[in-house]
Amino acid sequence: MAYCVEISRANPTCFVFLLDQSTSMADPVAAVGDAPKRKADAVADALNRLLFELSLKCAKEEGVRDYFHVAVLGYGARVGSAFGGALSGRDLVPLSQVADNPLRVEERAKKVPDGAGGLVETSARFPVWVDPVANGGTPMAQALGQAVALVERWVSERPGCFPPIVINLTDGESTDGDPSEPASRLRALATADGPVLLFNLHVSGGHAAPIVFPAAETGLPDDFAQLLFGMSSPLPPHMRAYATSQGVAVSEGSRGFVFNADITSVVQFLDIGTRATDLR
């Protein structure tokens, strides 16, 4: 059975995040209630929060355990590592080094229960690794090509690991050719535990309802949505089970794909799409 090998420090896996940094990411994202937010801000926030939670999940007394190595590749005016500060220019970084080297740690306001049924505002530390960028075209094919190179090297060095997970966060169509070819090369890579997983998230400024983890092309609004659907891997059983436990409707053929994502579904997508099996 695929996607069941345990993830350990001796046998880690990797996450590769592809981050659309094109000019259109400066447009507002669909949100309910809160003040309007740029797509670039929403996606960078969600990614920083995910790295924060991954670090927390793997933190033990001796430090953060390297169950995962992480790359964040931005694509816009340039294609390359989106890490800043001490990690600037690096691709796959062990999680302990990610945790120890945020670009900065911000104090952000958050509301917590006051114990009397209300909420009180307090501040919490929020580490930032990736700043929002919105500049240039959408060279998605080139970004996927770089992901192929990274993941190819990884699986050749660790052929028995939990399959790497590549997550593409975008708001628009590729401007450098058909991305489905490098996407298909990526999905063809595999370890003994199964093929590499490629998930796609389309973040929207519109008000159409998000289409979350569809199992078929039926109902997808246009060719672009169908393209991203076709590029996306099916969700493995443990991720489907986790999605169900979170109240997200999925079925056996559900793909790792969300179209017209609002802020809530960006966060939910990252949570489900990075859900690993047992960490040992």
Add this chain to the structure above:
Amino acid sequence: MRLRCAVLREPKAGSSKSEYEDACAVPGDGASAVTGCTVAVADGASESMLAGAWARMLARSVSDAAGRELDAAVFAERVCAAAARWPAYVDRYVRRRERSGRPVAWYEEPKLEQGAYATVLGISFQSESGTVYSGGGAWSAAALGDSCGFQVRDSQLTAAFPLESAAQFDSSPHLAGTRNPDRDLIELRTVTRHGNWLPGDVFYLATDAAAQWFLAEDEADRQPWRQIDEAFDAPGVWLGELRAAHRIRNDDVTIVRCLLEPA
């Protein structure tokens, strides 16, 4: 009657001994009088910080029941007593880290706030003062989560608790937490069992991976207690073989063997 306990403990493969996060509390070396004995095992949840320390504190607290009948109320009281000591432990830990020049990092602060979690199981033994069970007595057990106890008599498994089959294990057992423990909820989630023991009976207390293996072996009529008894000489070799054959999950393993023997 005396209770003679032996402990088999091994960290998960790939982890060092200092990373072992199970715990047990048993009478000291050799044998102890049965009456007044409570034996406990605990399994720290690996995603918690200081999970091993919490498991040790919890096992000690339950064993401090010192032979009292372990009903849900007594068990919950022991869990809450351990949790009450936790904040002081964390304060000392944070100060120790500061003194050692390695203050807690930004990712440790929220993790420490989240608290530590563990499953825990205790068994109390009492000698029978009446004449119904010649030379024997009563036992009572309480568990939160999937650490299990087994009673073996004359090469037969006569009791398994709180879980009774290998298929019952899942990845979300009830846990005892350090943070604002709710005594009523702990009582509600505690599974209790009681029974009688006779001289020569052996009790095994095991954390989840070993407990699941134990039940699967028993279901296949492979008398796991015999394998355990033989494994005490070289537990690392025995577990290495089981793990290599994927017959046991790669997890910390703790098995406490308690033999009820004549004084």
